[in-house]
Amino acid sequence: MSTIAQQGAAEHRMPRDHFLNAAYTIKSWLLTMDHKRVGLLYLFSISFFFLIGGTFASLIRLELATPEADLMEADQYNVAFSMHGIVMIFFFLIPSIPAVFGNFIMPLMIGAKDVAFPKLNLMSWYLFIFGGTFGVLTTLLGGVDTGWTFYTPFSSTYSNSNVILAGMAAFIAGFSSILTGLNFMVTIHKMRAPGITWFKMPLFVWGMYATSLIMVLGTPVIAITLALMMVERGLQIGIFDPALGGDPVLFQHLFWFYSHPAVYIMILPGMGVISEVIAAFSRKRIFGYDFIAMSSVSIAVLGFFVWGHHLFVSGQSIYAGMVFSFITMLVAVPSAIKVFNWMATIYRGSVSYDAPMLYALGFIGLFSVGGLTGVFLAIMGLDIHMHDTYFVVAHFHYVMVGGAVTAFMAALHFWWPKISGRMYPEGWSRLAAFLIFAGFNMTFFPQFIVGYLGMPRRYHVYPEEWQLLNIMSSAGATVLAVAFIVPVIYLLWSLKNGKIAGPNPWRATGLEWILSSPPPEHNFPTTPIVEEEPYDYGEIIENPVHRDEEEKEHEHA
Amino acid sequence: MSVSTEAAAHGHEVHDHPEYMRHQFDDMEQQNDAANLGMWLFLLTEVMFFGGFFLGYSIYRSEYYDSFVIGSQNLDVFLGGLNTVALITSSVTMAFAVRAAQLGKKNHILIFLVLTLILGLVFMVNKYIEYSHKLHDGLIPGYNFLWTGLGDGQSIQLFYSFYFCMTGTHGLHVLIGLVLIVWLLIRVWQDKFTTEYYAPIENFGLYWHFVDLVWIFLFPLLYLIGGLAV
Ligand code: HEM
Ligand SMILES: [Cu+2]
Numbered sequence: 001m002s003t004i005a006q007q008g009a010a011e012h013r014m015p016r017d018h019f020l021n022a023a024y025t026i027k028s029w030l031l032t033m034d035h036k037r038v039g040l041l042y043l044f045s046i047s048f049f050f051l052i053g054g055t056f057a058s059l060i061r062l063e064l065a066t067p068e069a070d071l072m073e074a075d076q077y078n079v080a081f082s083m084h085g086i087v088m089i090f091f092f093l094i095p096s097i098p099a100v101f102g103n104f105i106m107p108l109m110i111g112a113k114d115v116a117f118p119k120l121n122l123m124s125w126y127l128f129i130f131g132g133t134f135g136v137l138t139t140l141l142g143g144v145d146t147g148w149t150f151y152t153p154f155s156s157t158y159s160n161s162n163v164i165l166a167g168m169a170a171f172i173a174g175f176s177s178i179l180t181g182l183n184f185m186v187t188i189h190k191m192r193a194p195g196i197t198w199f200k201m202p203l204f205v206w207g208m209y210a211t212s213l214i215m216v217l218g219t220p221v222i223a224i225t226l227a228l229m230m231v232e233r234g235l236q237i238g239i240f241d242p243a244l245g246g247d248p249v250l251f252q253h254l255f256w257f258y259s260h261p262a263v264y265i266m267i268l269p270g271m272g273v274i275s276e277v278i279a280a281f282s283r284k285r286i287f288g289y290d291f292i293a294m295s296s297v298s299i300a301v302l303g304f305f306v307w308g309h310h311l312f313v314s315g316q317s318i319y320a321g322m323v324f325s326f327i328t329m330l331v332a333v334p335s336a337i338k339v340f341n342w343m344a345t346i347y348r349g350s351v352s353y354d355a356p357m358l359y360a361l362g363f364i365g366l367f368s369v370g371g372l373t374g375v376f377l378a379i380m381g382l383d384i385h386m387h388d389t390y391f392v393v394a395h396f397h398y399v400m401v402g403g404a405v406t407a408f409m410a411a412l413h414f415w416w417p418k419i420s421g422r423m424y425p426e427g428w429s430r431l432a433a434f435l436i437f438a439g440f441n442m443t444f445f446p447q448f449i450v451g452y453l454g455m456p457r458r459y460h461v462y463p464e465e466w467q468l469l470n471i472m473s474s475a476g477a478t479v480l481a482v483a484f485i486v487p488v489i490y491l492l493w494s495l496k497n498g499k500i501a502g503p504n505p506w507r508a509t510g511l512e513w514i515l516s517s518p519p520p521e522h523n524f525p526t527t528p529i530v531e532e533e534p535y536d537y538g539e540i541i542e543n544p545v546h547r548d549e550e551e552k553e554h555e556h557a
Numbered sequence: 558m559s560v561s562t563e564a565a566a567h568g569h570e571v572h573d574h575p576e577y578m579r580h581q582f583d584d585m586e587q588q589n590d591a592a593n594l595g596m597w598l599f600l601l602t603e604v605m606f607f608g609g610f611f612l613g614y615s616i617y618r619s620e621y622y623d624s625f626v627i628g629s630q631n632l633d634v635f636l637g638g639l640n641t642v643a644l645i646t647s648s649v650t651m652a653f654a655v656r657a658a659q660l661g662k663k664n665h666i667l668i669f670l671v672l673t674l675i676l677g678l679v680f681m682v683n684k685y686i687e688y689s690h691k692l693h694d695g696l697i698p699g700y701n702f703l704w705t706g707l708g709d710g711q712s713i714q715l716f717y718s719f720y721f722c723m724t725g726t727h728g729l730h731v732l733i734g735l736v737l738i739v740w741l742l743i744r745v746w747q748d749k750f751t752t753e754y755y756a757p758i759e760n761f762g763l764y765w766h767f768v769d770l771v772w773i774f775l776f777p778l779l780y781l782i783g784g785l786a787v
Contacts (some may be wrong), residue, residue, distance in 0.1 A: 114581035116591040190591040221603045223607035235699025237718040245711045
């Protein structure tokens, strides 16, 4: 398996001035207006939350290693899975790719000097931290036990845990997300450099646009829903409480009206990353650009009309259920379009297997499994059997971890040289990619089986006959945990010791790669003019240039 | 790669732009367009936000129509109507303030912003009076709600829950608007705006019209269910 990194022979020097050495004070970070630094602030913060969420996950898997309750009581177990879900979804996965790489890379890709509203951008981060503080406080005070879905009337009346604190955490983080989405949409509309028309934007930018649309349209609804739930808990006013004349299913409708589109907030950015990586490491123009771009938008739009598939067994009308079932299956079409286009891009490309590409290939497989099992769940009759079993848990982990987190790792490895100016050790990075893939499948594949056999989610005990599958899962989780620690170590190591990357270590197309690594403080000295299409790899395939010659060409330019 | 980093058509020298132009933009047109689009998107998020209320309201109104009529007829149509007039008028004065900003007439901007401020205050004072009556009558859901009249107290309380949540959130928006007007007044006073740069006034105008518009929906939906009770 050859890699592009192996072919690199030329020596590079670090640029003299870049955004990282522009200033070193704490203040220059905490009051920064630079989108690149804001992106890194997010990277640190979400890594912290990933660690917390991961700790809760380890506790869950530890408890489930045996059928009996040995580590936790039922109540403590409820807290563990609730905190795991809340932290991972609201404080890691939703901000992950958009807030880190959307902030850092997207303005570079469109030739902008910054996002449209840099102050607002910084404010988003502060809101995120403010919400995160509530999240940490919730944890310290004993957590919350409602599940990440906060279903009423349990959350509004019966739960004895810190529901309001946790609700506030998600509520405030939501505003951070709204402002980020708004900022990105304006940036993409108004800040593109001359020549970058809508259909010449890199596909990552399309992904960001579709994601922002959902953030802007959907997040206010979860805000109002959580607000009403908290008011109801505080005052017992009865909007969602059947004992007071309210309707708990209304809460579910409102909750999923946001939270189903929110799953596309998590996956669309990842799909954008994969399009970039696949093209760069197949050295080929992306296949079906228009289709990939438009499928992002249609996923975002369709995603608003399928929320009822979470309510098949909640007393929703069966006719509504049929419509929701049908539209849900429709979403699989644009998703599949993307997968086929990526495959067609790889086909007859000159593929190299650097770490980002390994993650991208993993993504295609794991996302396909996750998406297809989603179609199973969209079938109403089948869902009556599988709803609230481990089958659902496996489904959404295949899309969220196998898909979104894998794409996050791809992005991190693809753009790390751009961000830090240094390469990470190749062998280790590929080993970690394999370990994550293996550990992931070991953890979650058995859950499909045990869920199909009927094991319900959210219980800390189970019949003995399911222990083998659960042990496999817990063992896989151990591999996965180790596999996530490895990149932390070598990435930190590379900051000092990595080989100097140079502007374009992957020989990729795109405006971000013509800048020095790390990029200068104000990105482009003057607004660039772009003449050609994105993914102009055609030339490279038709008459392969020797790497060193190409390097020289770059230096002259 | 044939990307040129030559200055683009509207590229500029680094130091030739006015202090109110932010560094990330190429020219004032781009900056103003961005600000406008940002405000429209923000209002879109507000529509979705209030949308949650309106949805809940519609469902319970159709489920407990009779109770909603009773609850509604207990509201003070006169004060509500007065508030409607106050807000609509304030939208007019706000529009004049924006026009004055376009023309660069500082005194007119100040006058119209102050008028808008006063009308907004009238609204808040009326709201305060209404709320204190409700408090006095024991009509605050979850706090001192006690229904002694005809009808089903529980679903009437639901009506009042919506009344307070919706008008409360709306009132919060008015309050934020008033704070922003004061901020704008200071900026106008300090001559921060020009005929080229008045986007904050214009966009605040959009916000204020939106807040007005929400009230125009709230008033009939809350005060006039089942027709005017005279
Ligand atoms: C091909 C597209 C997809 C289809 C057809 C689909 C379908 C479904 C269905 C029908 C359910 C409800 C199962 C039940 O509760 O009984 C479900 C649950 C879920 N899906 Fe998907 N899904 C798709 C993609 C995704 C993606 C991309 C994500 C996230 C990145 C995701 C995350 C989730 C989550 C988190 C749940 C469970 C929520 C909960 O109850 O806690 N899905 N999916
Ligand atoms: Cu869903």
